[in-house]
Amino acid sequence: MNWSLKRWDFYSGFYDDLFSFERQRGRSIEIAALKPGERILISGCGTGLDLHLIPEGVEIDAVDLSPGMLDKARQKKRAARCQVMNAQQLEFQDAAFDAVVLHLIVAIVPDPLACLREAARVLKPGGRVMIFDKYFHGPGQPRLIRRLLNPLARWIATDLNTRTLELAAQVGLHVVHEESAMLNGMFRIARLERRTPAPGAAA
Ligand SMILES: C[S@@+](CC[C@H](N)C(=O)[O-])C[C@H]1O[C@@H](n2cnc3c(N)ncnc32)[C@H](O)[C@@H]1O
Known part of the structure; x- marks a missing residue:
């Protein structure tokens, strides 16, 4: 197993102490406006720091x-069906979920477009994707300091410097809300909706 995968098993021992981001996660879930009876996917769920924020009555994968x-x-404590699975190649049927939570995952995976395409595919038409992450937001190039720190x-x-929202648009996910989350806008929150059939998905 290479470092890019092995590191997460290593980080799991202290992850919750460093990355709770309770307020930002809560804000993202609030914007998602989840309702009892809905089914959601948390893709790249990590140690499950979002789980307790999901309203009761919402079914969680x-x-x-x-x-x-x-x-x-x-x-x-919050019950969820937890499975080892690649976010870039989900083993769920098309249009299975009302919402997909992508917190701190799109900028992690080797192929962010595949991760977003899979989220769009498993989403029902009209379904929403919640992103809480760092991504490059704006015209032109990221500032020099971001480019230097990136390696x-x-x-x-x-x-x-992932251009997450531009990639999302390529798979039929459209931004309906976007805001700064912390660190002077380096971390951001976005709600996207699947308004058109996702590539490869049933309409
Ligand atoms: C920064 S953590 C974020 C975890 C969680 N979403 C959160 O908000 O705390 C990134 C997570 O992505 C997972 N990950 C990395 N590559 C993945 C992939 N291809 N498919 C699914 N999960 C992946 C890692 O194991 C890790 O748990």
Whole structure:
């Protein structure tokens, strides 16, 4: 197993102490406006830090590639079906979910477009995707400091300059709400909706 996968099992031991981001996660879930009876997917769920924020009566599937992270998610009080699965190649049927939560995952995976395409595919038409992440937001190029820090950030965990919203548009996910979440807008929250059939998905 290479470092890019192994690191998450290693990080699982202290992840919750460093990355709770309770307020930002709560804000994203609030914007999602989840309702009892809906079914959601948390893709790249990590240790399950979002689970307790999901309203009762919402059915949760949670997937992650790291068995270590998933073990922690299974210990959380809120019930969810937790499975080892690749967010870039989901094993769910088309149009299975009312919402997909993508918190701190799109900038992590080697192929962010595939991750977004799969989220769109498993989403019902009109369904929503919640993103809480760092991504490059704006015209032109990221600032020099972001470009210089990016190789180190990628080695540790994450790309700082993924053009997440542009990639999302390519798979039929349209931004309906977008806001700064923290660190002067480096971390952002976006609600996207699937208004058109996703590529490869049933209409
Ligand atoms: C920064 S953590 C975010 C975890 C969680 N979403 C959160 O908000 O705390 C990134 C997670 O993505 C998982 N991951 C990395 N590549 C993945 C992939 N291809 N498919 C599914 N999960 C993946 C890692 O194991 C890790 O748990």
